[in-house]
Amino acid sequence: MLASSPSHSIDSPLAHTAGSNVAVVVPAPMPTALTYRVGEGQTIVDGSIVKVPLGRRLVLGTVWGASQDEVNPSRLKPIEQIVDAPPIRAPLRAFVDWVADWTLAAPGMVARMVTRGDDLMQRDPPVTAVRKAGAPPERITPARARVLDVMVDGDVYTKSGLADLAGVSTAVIDGLVKAGTLEKITIQREPGRIEPDPDFDPRTLTEGQADAVHELIAEGPKDGSLDVALLEGVTGSGKTEVYFEAIANTLREGRQALILLPEIALTAALLDRFAERFGAMPGEWHSGITPKTRRQVWRGVAEGKVKVVIGARSALYLPFEDLGLIIIDEEHEAAYKQEEWVSYNARDMAIVRARFEKAQVILASATPSVESRINAKAGRYRHIPLPARYGARPLPSLSAIDLRRTPPERGTWLAPPLVEAVRDTLERGEQSLLFLNRRGYAPLTLCRTCGHRFECVMCSAWLVQHRFTQTLNCHHCGHIEPMPKACPECGNTDSLVPSGPGVERIAEEVATRFPDARTLVLSSDMMGGPKRLKAELEAVAAGEVDIVVGTQLVAKGHNFPGLTLVGVVDADVGFGQGDPRASERTFQLLTQVTGRAGRADKPGIGLIQTHMPDHPVLQALLAHDTERFYTLEEEARRRAYLPPFVRFVAVIVSGTDVAGVKAHANHLKAIARPPETIDVLGPVEAPLAMLRGRHRQRLLVRGPRGRETQSFVKSWLARADKARGDMRIDVDVDPQSFV
Numbered sequence: 001m002l003a004s005s006p007s008h009s010i011d012s013p014l015a016h017t018a019g020s021n022v023a024v025v026v027p028a029p030m031p032t033a034l035t036y037r038v039g040e041g042q043t044i045v046d047g048s049i050v051k052v053p054l055g056r057r058l059v060l061g062t063v064w065g066a067s068q069d070e071v072n073p074s075r076l077k078p079i080e081q082i083v084d085a086p087p088i089r090a091p092l093r094a095f096v097d098w099v100a101d102w103t104l105a106a107p108g109m110v111a112r113m114v115t116r117g118d119d120l121m122q123r124d125p126p127v128t129a130v131r132k133a134g135a136p137p138e139r140i141t142p143a144r145a146r147v148l149d150v151m152v153d154g155d156v157y158t159k160s161g162l163a164d165l166a167g168v169s170t171a172v173i174d175g176l177v178k179a180g181t182l183e184k185i186t187i188q189r190e191p192g193r194i195e196p197d198p199d200f201d202p203r204t205l206t207e208g209q210a211d212a213v214h215e216l217i218a219e220g221p222k223d224g225s226l227d228v229a230l231l232e233g234v235t236g237s238g239k240t241e242v243y244f245e246a247i248a249n250t251l252r253e254g255r256q257a258l259i260l261l262p263e264i265a266l267t268a269a270l271l272d273r274f275a276e277r278f279g280a281m282p283g284e285w286h287s288g289i290t291p292k293t294r295r296q297v298w299r300g301v302a303e304g305k306v307k308v309v310i311g312a313r314s315a316l317y318l319p320f321e322d323l324g325l326i327i328i329d330e331e332h333e334a335a336y337k338q339e340e341w342v343s344y345n346a347r348d349m350a351i352v353r354a355r356f357e358k359a360q361v362i363l364a365s366a367t368p369s370v371e372s373r374i375n376a377k378a379g380r381y382r383h384i385p386l387p388a389r390y391g392a393r394p395l396p397s398l399s400a401i402d403l404r405r406t407p408p409e410r411g412t413w414l415a416p417p418l419v420e421a422v423r424d425t426l427e428r429g430e431q432s433l434l435f436l437n438r439r440g441y442a443p444l445t446l447c448r449t450c451g452h453r454f455e456c457v458m459c460s461a462w463l464v465q466h467r468f469t470q471t472l473n474c475h476h477c478g479h480i481e482p483m484p485k486a487c488p489e490c491g492n493t494d495s496l497v498p499s500g501p502g503v504e505r506i507a508e509e510v511a512t513r514f515p516d517a518r519t520l521v522l523s524s525d526m527m528g529g530p531k532r533l534k535a536e537l538e539a540v541a542a543g544e545v546d547i548v549v550g551t552q553l554v555a556k557g558h559n560f561p562g563l564t565l566v567g568v569v570d571a572d573v574g575f576g577q578g579d580p581r582a583s584e585r586t587f588q589l590l591t592q593v594t595g596r597a598g599r600a601d602k603p604g605i606g607l608i609q610t611h612m613p614d615h616p617v618l619q620a621l622l623a624h625d626t627e628r629f630y631t632l633e634e635e636a637r638r639r640a641y642l643p644p645f646v647r648f649v650a651v652i653v654s655g656t657d658v659a660g661v662k663a664h665a666n667h668l669k670a671i672a673r674p675p676e677t678i679d680v681l682g683p684v685e686a687p688l689a690m691l692r693g694r695h696r697q698r699l700l701v702r703g704p705r706g707r708e709t710q711s712f713v714k715s716w717l718a719r720a721d722k723a724r725g726d727m728r729i730d731v732d733v734d735p736q737s738f739v
């Protein structure tokens with residue numbers, strides 16, 4: 001609903017008067033805000049969300065302040081409407097500016113992540129309600145008496161709600177309205193909300209947990225300076241219980257809290273845990289929620305009524321009224337990096353948002369990112385360890401299965417020691433998890449006769465065979481085609497063979513070896529939506545499944561009490577893909593997944609199939625020697641001039657015209673002229689040379705950590721020729737993905 005004046009309190013008393021010019025940030029890739037005129041009768045403040053004409057469209061924009069630009073009055077357009085929504089507060093506007101500057105994105109594209117779209121600004125339609133208004137009716141029936149009996153003077157009821165309450169039909173209510181006893185009114189229905197109660201059901205903490213809570217709450221800086229704590233606790237140490245206490249503290253201070261999670265799959269379980277601890281559901285924010293919930297949470301946080309939000313990285317842009325605490329759970333996860341539209345890392349940006357909001361940040365992980373570890377070591381973050389599992393449970397005992405010595409039988413993927421271990425676990429009535437980070441049945445399909453390999457037509461990538469759906473899928477662009485009967489190259493039938501395993505193939509082997517076991521495949525593309533996934537995860541937790549075959553979807557965050565064996569089918573998948581973070585990712589993923597074993601009363605084991613049992617990363621993992629891993633990795637990065645000791649900025653030129661893309665990339669290189677401290681590497685064909693039908697060339701800028709590198713990229717790209725046609729230049733500061 002649009003109104004000419006917002007009904008909300010404002011954080012800036014300075015209204016812009018009619019006839020004055022204001023700067024409005026609009027959702028378009030423009031480097032600056034545009035100027036519009038405030039109309040008669042409009043009350044506009046800094047942060048007002050407005051509708052303004054842009055070309056022929058009316059777009060949603062945000063008032064950033066008075067305009068300093070000289071604009072020819074004849075070209076000046078008026079603000080069309082003021083949206084009935086709380087204005088965007090100054091700290092959030094400052095955050096948007098900062099993110100735009102840091103990521104080299106247009107401010108409007110960042111602001112768009114705050115205001116999102118029109119639908120978010122709508123209010124639910126008003127509803128008709130009734131309340132007592134006059135004397136009881138002359139004709140009083142038992143049904144009418146019941147209605148009057150249940151009503152409290154002054155209270156407002158929806159018709160159907162009141163009918164239910166009194167156990168009568170709505171016709172009885174209509175009769176009372178007609179008689180003048182009740183009157184109809186229109187109300188804006190507010191979602192019923194129970195506030196989380198910090199003292200609802202606190203846990204008894206272990207000594208280690210209590211110390212960590214004390215440090216988090218009481219030992220932070222007292223001068224209001226930025227407080228970032230790295231809560232590093234081994235898997236199953238109870239990090240969640242610890243940061244819940246920090247949330248309780250924030251709630252007692254009357255402020256709001258945000259918990260960011262890397263995966264939607266983790267939200268359902270955490271929502272339930274939160275409700276048990278605080279007696280109320282938090283707000284939920286991710287791509288799987290309904291538009292109605294989205295509207296209610298957005299408005300609820302802006303008005304300070306929703307106190308806690310659990311969400312995906314986009315929740316970082318919610319317009320909190322008074323944000324006191326941000327928790328980044330599994331802070332090391334690559335999923336915090338967004339790579340579309342605006343490339344940003346939600347973990348890093350959360351720290352910036354916290355600075356503007358004067359909020360605390362807790363980064364939680366069993367396997368922190370190398371960056372956060374180094375920041376903690378340098379004293380920029382407080383380092384709070386939780387070295388033991390809750391309930392004195394041991395960490396799982398880990399060992400490697402050397403595939404060179406005990407390989408699987410031909411055409412199978414599970415080596416004899418792993419098969420034996422699964423059998424023993426089944427016999428004990430316990431659960432096993434077989435982990436392989438590959439969706440589908442086989443990563444490649446080829447023709448035995450002519451050697452043809454199935455590739456995506458839009459990307460330089462193999463098509464992954466999926467048996468459940470009988471399709472070949474591209475995991476990069478989403479292209480799907482039916483599994484052919486014959487080879488398109490040589491026409492031979494019965495000659496197409498799968499090559500390599502995905503989780504579906506492992507599940508097939510499991511079904512052959514253990515036909516009586518209850519087996520479940522869990523991977524993101526098998527999901528029948530978040531509801532089905534939640535039910536499946538609950539079934540695993542309840543012990544209704546014997547063997548889970550899963551991708552990274554099940555690797556982290558979950559609590560499966562009956563799970564005592566984790567088998568890693570192929571630990572070598574993650575190493576050496578030209579990605580500077582390959583070792584780190586592998587270490588993290590394998591620690592997380594093996595950390596699912598033995599979390600309740602029975603001890604767990606992890607068996608890791610590999611061709612490289614002596615790899616230093618695996619050695620550190622097997623010994624639970626986290627310290628050794630970080631020391632090795634830090635040293636390797638320092639030596640090789642890799643982040644976080646340098647800053648990388650990736651510049652990707654893409655388009656449908658391969659020659660044009662190459663020429664433009666070469667042009668960029670030719671005009672770069674970087675200062676001595678900065679190198680421009682490339683251009684080279686990106687590892688994914690074609691993606692969604694666009695050819696890609698990659699330049700990599702390597703420079704110092706400060707702002708210098710971004711400043712160089714900004715001025716460099718500003719000097720470049722305009723990209724023509726459908727050519728696009730994407731800039732990614734601190735890239736996570738090197739494809």
Ligand SMILES: Nc1ncnc2c1ncn2[C@@H]1O[C@H](COP(=O)(O)OP(=O)(O)OP(=O)(O)O)[C@@H](O)[C@H]1O
Nearest residue numbers: 203204205206235236237238239240241366390557
């Ligand atoms: N103080 C406590 N009282 C009761 N139960 C606890 C306590 N601390 C932890 N637990 C239980 O121990 C298990 C592990 O805790 P939690 O999930 O918080 O660990 P975590 O450190 O987040 O693990 P991971 O990093 O492996 O996901 C959970 O079932 C949790 O309920």
